[in-house]
Amino acid sequence: MTAAGQAMHFQTRAGQQLRDAVLQRALRKARPLFVGKRARGMAGLAADGLDFESLRSTAKNIRNRTLADLDVWLAIFEERATASGAEVLWARDGEEVARLVVDLAKRHGVSLATKSKSMLSEEARLNEALAAAGVRPVETDLGEYIVQLAGEPPSHIIAPAVHKTLGQVESLFAEAHGRPPVDRGADDIPVMAREARAVLRQHFLSAEMGISGANFLIAETGSAALVTNEGNGRMVTTLPRLHVVITGIEKVVPMLEDFATLMRLLPRSATGQAISNYVSLLTGTKRPGDLDGPEKTVFILVDNGRAKLLGSDYQDMLRCIRCGACMNHCPVYFALGGHAYGWVYPGPMGSVLTPLLTGLDKAPDLPHASTGCNQCGSVCPVDIPLPELMHRLREEQVERRLQPWPERLALGLWGGLARRPALYRRATRLAARYLDWLAEGSGRIRIFGLAPQWTAGRDLPVAAGRTFHELYAARKRD
Numbered sequence: 001m002t003a004a005g006q007a008m009h010f011q012t013r014a015g016q017q018l019r020d021a022v023l024q025r026a027l028r029k030a031r032p033l034f035v036g037k038r039a040r041g042m043a044g045l046a047a048d049g050l051d052f053e054s055l056r057s058t059a060k061n062i063r064n065r066t067l068a069d070l071d072v073w074l075a076i077f078e079e080r081a082t083a084s085g086a087e088v089l090w091a092r093d094g095e096e097v098a099r100l101v102v103d104l105a106k107r108h109g110v111s112l113a114t115k116s117k118s119m120l121s122e123e124a125r126l127n128e129a130l131a132a133a134g135v136r137p138v139e140t141d142l143g144e145y146i147v148q149l150a151g152e153p154p155s156h157i158i159a160p161a162v163h164k165t166l167g168q169v170e171s172l173f174a175e176a177h178g179r180p181p182v183d184r185g186a187d188d189i190p191v192m193a194r195e196a197r198a199v200l201r202q203h204f205l206s207a208e209m210g211i212s213g214a215n216f217l218i219a220e221t222g223s224a225a226l227v228t229n230e231g232n233g234r235m236v237t238t239l240p241r242l243h244v245v246i247t248g249i250e251k252v253v254p255m256l257e258d259f260a261t262l263m264r265l266l267p268r269s270a271t272g273q274a275i276s277n278y279v280s281l282l283t284g285t286k287r288p289g290d291l292d293g294p295e296k297t298v299f300i301l302v303d304n305g306r307a308k309l310l311g312s313d314y315q316d317m318l319r320c321i322r323c324g325a326c327m328n329h330c331p332v333y334f335a336l337g338g339h340a341y342g343w344v345y346p347g348p349m350g351s352v353l354t355p356l357l358t359g360l361d362k363a364p365d366l367p368h369a370s371t372g373c374n375q376c377g378s379v380c381p382v383d384i385p386l387p388e389l390m391h392r393l394r395e396e397q398v399e400r401r402l403q404p405w406p407e408r409l410a411l412g413l414w415g416g417l418a419r420r421p422a423l424y425r426r427a428t429r430l431a432a433r434y435l436d437w438l439a440e441g442s443g444r445i446r447i448f449g450l451a452p453q454w455t456a457g458r459d460l461p462v463a464a465g466r467t468f469h470e471l472y473a474a475r476k477r478d
């Protein structure tokens with residue numbers, strides 16, 4: 001598919017999302033909740049004698065220090081994880097992840113796999129691969145469970161079903177759980193959660209394989225750190241006899257102390273909590289005398305385009321700790337929802353990461369899905385300059401001639417004019433008259449032809465009817 005074709009798809013998806021009244025209602029409700037919770041969480045830092053800016057500077061340094069010697073920390077992680085009884089495998093891309101997990105499932109006689117939230121398994125389209133191999137994957141994070149019932153991908157990295165209304169969830173539950181639909185109100189949410197829990201419990205008890213992501217890998221101890229608000233993470237990682245952890249290579253941090261520092265920021269940035277309900281450090285396998293735990297633990301550490309960002313203009317993006325704060329504060333995300341972004345990662349971080357991991361030619365519109373307000377950059381707990389990275393991607397699009405041809409033509413014409421002052425003055429005089437004529441006394445300008453979308457949904461005020469040079473000359477004469 002051409003770059004322009006992909007761009008059309010983003011624009012088409014965005015248009016559909018904007019016209020979806022139910023989606024818009026769900027999004028309108030969610031945004032102030034996220035923003036308010038983070039603000040209260042950050043205000044709570046002061047009570048601990050901390051402040052956001054100094055903490056994020058420390059967090060940024062931890063992530064930069066790790067990335068500077070990523071190969072070393074990964075080697076240490078592998079050595080310590082192996083010493084504690086786990087196996088460490090490496091995957092170049094999503095296909096290799098799927099192949100490794102399916103192979104493990106076959107070797108261990110797995111027919112049912114429970115899953116805790118893992119965005120990397122979305123990158124690998126793991127559920128499809130497992131189902132094709134005869135293994136039933138069951139998402140157990142409540143939001144993930146809802147979107148799996150709906151046959152949709154997550155639309156947010158920490159709140160996968162944020163785009164669903166209560167009524168939609170009730171319909172999905174009624175159909176999946178084989179009962180008549182009920183009229184629900186917000187007070188019924190705990191009832192619905194209990195219903196999902198009763199269904200999921202059967203799966204927790206019978207799954208032979210548990211699949212999870214990891215928020216961090218800790219090199220010092222060879223452990224995976226898992227941060228969740230639901231008990232499902234612990235069920236998935238301790239009840240089945242085989243536990244597979246799938247995570248990106250950039251998730252490693254050197255020491256437990258570094259993890260503790262990052263944990264001051266991660267839950268506060270994500271949900272405003274000082275600490276998440278469950279923070280688990282998973283090391284090795286079940287030892288003699290342990291009541292639970294997997295007999296086999298396998299880490300699959302995935303590149304899928306990350307290693308090539310090291311040392312590039314985009315290395316800063318690898319600092320991301322997947323808190324979701326950038327999308328929670330983004331006016332574009334909350335106008336469109338996550339599905340408009342077309343791949344695993346939505347919002348500002350997705351607008352940078354998706355082109356970097358899948359190819360700029362495959363996601364040409366995403367670096368433009370921004371108002372430039374820098375809300376994302378200002379809340380990012382590891383100080384990733386998201387707007388700057390989007391600008392850099394746009395520059396690269398120009399350098400590699402990836403923009404749609406009308407844009408290239410328009411910029412080429414403008415460049416040609418700008419290099420010829422006399423011609424430029426004549427052309428801008430004509431353009432000023434033309435814009436005046438377009439307004440036709442209506443008070444606003446509509447652009448037709450190549451770029452009608454510029455004025456389809458917003459007003460372009462009437463121009464002065466004369467160029468800046470003409471107005472300046474007239475002012476000097478007066």
Ligand code: SF4
Nearest residue numbers: 320321323324326380
């Ligand atoms: S880019 Fe920053 S704010 Fe966005 S998810 Fe990553 S760490 Fe959080």
